[in-house]
Amino acid sequence: NAGVTQTPKFRILKIGQSMTLQCTQDMNHNYMYWYRQDPGMGLKLIYYSVGAGITDKGEVPNGYNVSRSTTEDFPLRLELAAPSQTSVYFCASSYNPGQPYNSPLHFGNGTRLTVT
Amino acid sequence: QKEVEQNSGPLSVPEGAIASLNCTYSDRVSQSFFWYRQYSGKSPELIMSIYSNGDKEDGRFTAQLNKASQYVSLLIRDSQPSDSATYLCAVNISNRGFQKLVFGTGTRLLVSP
Numbered sequence: 520n521a522g523v524t525q526t527p528k529f530r531i532l533k534i535g536q537s538m539t540l541q542c543t544q545d546m547n548h549n550y551m552y553w554y555r556q557d558p559g560m561g562l563k564l565i566y567y568s569v570g571a572g573i574t575d576k577g578e579v580p581n582g583y584n585v586s587r588s589t590t591e592d593f594p595l596r597l598e599l600a601a602p603s604q605t606s607v608y609f610c611a612s613s614y615n616p617g618q619p620y621n622s623p624l625h626f627g628n629g630t631r632l633t634v635t
Numbered sequence: 636q637k638e639v640e641q642n643s644g645p646l647s648v649p650e651g652a653i654a655s656l657n658c659t660y661s662d663r664v665s666q667s668f669f670w671y672r673q674y675s676g677k678s679p680e681l682i683m684s685i686y687s688n689g690d691k692e693d694g695r696f697t698a699q700l701n702k703a704s705q706y707v708s709l710l711i712r713d714s715q716p717s718d719s720a721t722y723l724c725a726v727n728i729s730n731r732g733f734q735k736l737v738f739g740t741g742t743r744l745l746v747s748p
Contacts, residue, residue, distance in 0.1 A: 561741045562723065564735060575735075623669060623681050
């Protein structure tokens, strides 16, 4: 059981470049999330999805886009990379967090992104 | 007011002591509360979940929830140097009919031998 798989693990981008961070889960979770974590800080929610075709903004969505065409995949797109997007990105999934006992998050191993 | 608030620390305790970590939240109807531990450079890992008022114990860890005060805490008994990490509080927050998990900024715990 692979759980939540993120690729790539590391990436260096130049300012203005674009890239897609991939995330896939094999637990049939309906909720998926993208968080970013800056050094010494907590996790900030970028976007989340409650199921295929349904996404919503989190706390810090500017500069990012997402799509959810399948239950398994939730890619995060950076269109014009900026130094402020240097961070560690975590993808996570869960069942419905509004239903107790179904809601703990399962995290991927993270993607460390540097924009120079 | 932030949706989930924690003291960033660091909280320093000697080996064998009790470490007490605190978290407050803003959504009065939140139902699910979690404590995650994160070692430097690693993903967060779930260590405790709590859904009802009162205490929940799991080994050396005890989570305490008080929904009236919108307060959740984590006690670590007999603290070990290996417990040194950042502890993240997470709470489900309702948002236009959907639920999302929001994290606090984390409290860094340092356990000295």
